[in-house]
Amino acid sequence: MAKRIHTFRQGSAERPADALEALGSKGANLALLAALDLPVPPGFTITSGAWREASSTPNELPAGLRVDVGTAVKWLEDVTGRVFDGATRPLLLAVRTGARTPIPGLAETVLDVGLNDRTVETIAAELGDAGFAFRSYRRFLESFAGLVFGIDGAEFEDVFEAERLDGGWNGVEPGEAREWRRLVSRYHAFIEEVAGLPLPQSPIEQLLSVVEASFSSWRSPLARSFRTLHGIPENAGLSVTAHAMIFNERDMNSGTGRARSRDFATGRAALTGEFGFGGRSATETRFGEGGPIGELADFARAGAEPAFPADIQALAAHVARLEAHFGDAVEVDFMVGDSELFLLQSRVAKRSPAEAVRIAIGLVEDDLIDEDEAILRIDPTSLDQLLHPAIVNRDSLQVIGKGLPASPGAASGAIAFTTEDARRAAGEGRAVILVRNETHPEDIHGMHVSEGILTIRGGTTSHAAVVARGIGKPCVTGAGALRLDAARGLLTAGTLSLKAGDTITIDGSSGEVILGGAELERPSLAGELARLMDFADRARRMVVRTNAETPAEARAARAFGAEGIGLCRTEHMFFQGDRVPAMRRMILAPDEKGRREALAELLPFQRSDFVELFEIMAGLPVTIRLLDPPLHEFLPKGEAEIAEVASQFGIEERVLADRIAKLEEFNPMLGHRGCRLAISHPEIVEVQARAIFEAAIEAEKRSGAAVVPEIMVPLVGLKAELDFVKARVDEVAQLVMAERGQSLDYRVGTMIELPRAIVRADAIAEVADFFSFGTNDLTQTVFGISRDDAANFLSTYERKGIIARDPFQSVDVEGVGELIALGVEKARRTRPDIVLGVCGEQGGDPASIAFFEQTGLDYVSCSPFRVPVARIAAAQAAIRISRSLKGPGVKGRGRLAPAGE
Missing domain, CATH: 3.30.1490.20 (ATP-grasp fold, A domain)
Incomplete structure (x- = not known):
């Protein structure tokens, strides 16, 4: 026994x-x-x-x-x-x-x-x-x-x-x-x-x-x-x-307390905590704030409290010893009975994301851990909370609904039910929250000017969620308990009805929808966070790029350390108000001549956009994806909008409605889009390529930094498709270089988002300079699941244990991941120097990044506000692989799992 x-x-x-x-x-x-x-x-x-x-x-x-x-x-x-x-x-x-x-x-x-x-x-x-x-x-x-x-x-x-x-x-x-x-x-x-x-x-x-x-x-x-x-x-x-028993509640020579080995406000070694005398609450008297361990003899609060009834130097020494043992900041429960000190519990101290960064830096400075170990101490996803506004005080807030936390941060503003209303209110200097049943590509401008987005339907990978994360806006999706009556302009929460202009707050980190405004703050941790990022950059192998289409997004990404743009979705540039009419004229034109005339109007806009992106990136790679979505997404919806556009173009409403109907598809995701558009209408490719090359030459002259644009062809499944599009791009490149009298280096690659493209990756690599795995559509085509509709049942799958995680948020290693690994192997077999990256949502997911590191990808690309997350995650992945090969490189004991709670 x-x-x-x-x-x-x-x-x-x-x-x-x-x-x-x-x-x-x-x-x-x-x-x-x-x-x-x-x-x-x-x-x-x-x-x-x-x-x-x-x-x-x-x-x-x-x-x-x-x-x-x-x-x-x-x-x-x-x-x-x-x-x-x-x-x-x-x-x-x-x-x-x-x-x-x-x-x-x-x-x-x-x-x-x-x-x-x-x-x-x-x-x-x-x-x-x-x-x-x-x-x-x-x-x-x-x-x-x-x-x-x-x-x-x-x-x-x-x-x-x-x-x-x-x-x-x-x-x-x-x-x-x-x-x-x-x-x-x-x-x-x-x-x-x-x-x-x-x-x-x-x-x-x-x-x-x-x-x-x-x-x-x-x-x-x-x-x-x-x-x-x-x-x-x-x-x-x-x-x-x-x-x-310890008689810790008897008199002023007894009490209960909790001590920490660090000042969490600074991350520095200091005995901090609280103590309650003679049965009083241990939160009433704080001690050690700001004082380094070893210099505290006693404590009092403005002379009103008695001295600590035990040896505080001994307490400081005990706490410091435990920190050295665990290799991390510790929290200790203690009691004092008749002036005798006893420890009852110790644990690695809980901490907020901001405190975790401070403490990790402090431990490095005190030579308890090395830089790699400091990186491993941080939960990459928690950094989202440091980069977005947060609600200060929740005590008096009234939560009227809850949805899915689709994009972190909090925002308050007046309700706007349409993009037009959001733009109008923002133009008047008012903060707005765009509230929709679900968003569509044409809502992009309204989303940009809003403080946050709330949708009644959709999941964490819906259009609203993906765009919001990309532009760094708080977003709550799938708030199904709320009801939106767009016709009457009412948002209903139980018996409460809200109209346009009423103020709400959304918390994209918790999914809560709150009545009225809330006090918000943006945590400031620039110094410690910057040092942590320096540690990460020294440790990681993979490059971290960003998905960005606007100058604001590009600048934000650069500020967060992005090393280029891995995905510029050009269709987002066409949804801005002054460009939509020309885009619609191009789509509705009866022949190629009419399409080219409309595209000529768009050329200066595209060129200007690209010049600015190239200048912001200052010589870093910029990958520009050619037009991807089906054309009907740019056309008006609903009778009122159709009537307005028909009047604008001088055509009958019936004719316009008929044209729109002919362009609509039963399954647009698998329809006339991507490279298929480029093959049907090569004039679109030619104008976009011209805008890219002319912008590259102009940006290089302005900045003096060499610009090497990367042109990405979407939805390729056949090598012949890429051959066709690349030939048109090369023709335009030769024309532009001849016209400008200047040579230009550029690359043409493809987004790998179809299973057939992976199976034929070796053949496609003969033509492509780079591959970028588009994990959003690849997941859709591998699973046969629509990303926009998946929220209806994937949560049930997770709850019942059918899947561990939503595959649109974290890469499905056994299925999608296996195909990516196959694509990498086949591509490098044909072309060892081919550049391979990822530009889907999973490019900012730490678990997915760990897999991409193991697979040997060269870069990940993610939304601007997830760049710091990706930098830390990429470093952690590289460190773990290195340690598995060589063993740990920790100066102290490292983070040992404490025996206490």
Whole structure:
């Protein structure tokens, strides 16, 4: 039989090989602190193995365990010099239940086990404080009866109130010992009446009863539900730890506190925390703010508080030692009893994303960890919170709906139901929130001028979500509990109706929709975050580019460290108000001549756009995708808009409606788009290529930096398709260079987003200078799922365990990922120097980036506000691969999983 009980005291602890499994988080942590020779109250832990043994005899504890508990108590008596049920200096115990993973529903802590009608008098005499002794006894009676007999604590309040009235106390509790004795007597009578049994007066029987009831709490409904939800095995089991009581609530020489090894406001080493004297809240008195460890002698608050009743230098030393052991900022729970300090729990300290960055930098500066380890300490996705506005105070806010957190950050503004209304309000200097059932490509300009976007339908990969993340706007999608009546201009939330102009706030990090405005702040962490990014840039291999079409997006991306543009979607440039008419004239033209005339109007706009992007990127690569979406997306929708456009173009509404109908497709995603448009209408390619090449020459003259444009052909599935389009691009390049008298270097590649393109990647690589895997459409075509409709069922798939994660957010490694790896292998077999990247949504997802690093891609491209996320994730992926090959490069112990909670 394995050892049932393990003891611990300062400087010595019995620790099994898997202490966390055997002793639970509480017991393992106390054993660790004791082994490190730190001051802990002596005690013992009954192991999870003993629980499993007892589970086979559920009606009573096994005889062997009862004997072992008696032996452990005798050991504790020898260590403390106190005796369980002793006539002098009685031993009292605190009994705590725990498991490897904290589980709600397990037994609460029972304090003062060992108090009875005799020992309470002995403790009162020893301490010279009858009030404290009897308060402790009252607390013990309530907690013991609650755990062992299942008596509701509220019933004791009724008994207490009845005795207060009968006794005629002057205060809120007994003031004299005889009054306390009467209350205790009444408690005993009540317990026996309700439970049918008296409370045991034998301390050992009290302890065994608490242990047995603690064991039984594993089967409580709440604990069962939690284990089922989190996949914790039924036989994982719990442990019970008992240690000598610390009288930390008696007077101003006692108290409870929590200490940290770092000042989280600066990340620097400093003893910080809070302490409550004599039973007061531990948040009332803070200490150590800004003071370095080793320089604190005591603390007070404006002289109003007494000095810390223990050796604060010792506390600082203990906390610093734990930080060195864990290699991370720690948080320590401690108690002071009669000026003696005890540690009860330690853990790696919880922290906000901003604090995590500060602390990582601080640990590097103190030479506890190296730069690589600092990078690994950061959750890349948490950086989103540092780059977007956040709500300051939520206490008084009224949440009227909730959707999906589609793009991080918070925004307040007046409701606008249409793009036109949003543009008008923004032009008047008002902040607006664009509210739509769902957004479409023609809403892009309204989205740009809005502070945030709210849609009733759609998921986290819908049009609204993707665009919002790209332009750095907060977005909530799929807020299905809200109702939008566009015709009446009303947004309804239950009985509440809101109209255009009413103010709401959206939180794209939580998915909440809030009535009225909210106070917002943008965290400022430029210094530490910049240093962390420097660390990441030294560690990563992959280049991080951005998806950007506008100068604002490009500048934001450059500020966040983007190393070029990996995807410029030219169709977004055509949706701006002054360009839509020319685009529509091109689409509606009856022949090629008419199309070329309309395209001639668009050429200066495109050229100007590209010049600005090239200048902002200052010689960095810029990948421009040729026109991709089907043409009908640019045409008017609805009778009113059709009538307006017909009047503008001088044609009959019926004729325009008929033309639109002919262009509409049953499945546009797989229809007349991408390179298919370029082959049907090569004049579109020729004008876009001319705009690119002329802009490159002009930008190079202005900036002096060499510009090498990369032209990406979308939706290629056949090598012949790329041959055709590339030939037209090359012809235009030769014409422009001849006209301008200047040579120009450029590259032509393709977006790989069809399974056939991957299967034929070796052949396509004969023509392409680069591949960019478009994981959005590749995921759609591999799964046969529409990204815009997937939100209707993918959440159900996740909930039922069919899939682990939405494949549109994180790459499906086994399916889509396997194809990408195949495409990489086939392309490099044909052309070893081909440049390979990713420009889909997964380009900013840390888990996907880890896979792309393993696959050997050269770059990822993501929305501007995800560039820092991608830089950190790319560095982490490279570090992990390097460590798997060479071993870790951590200066200290690194981040060890603490034994505490």
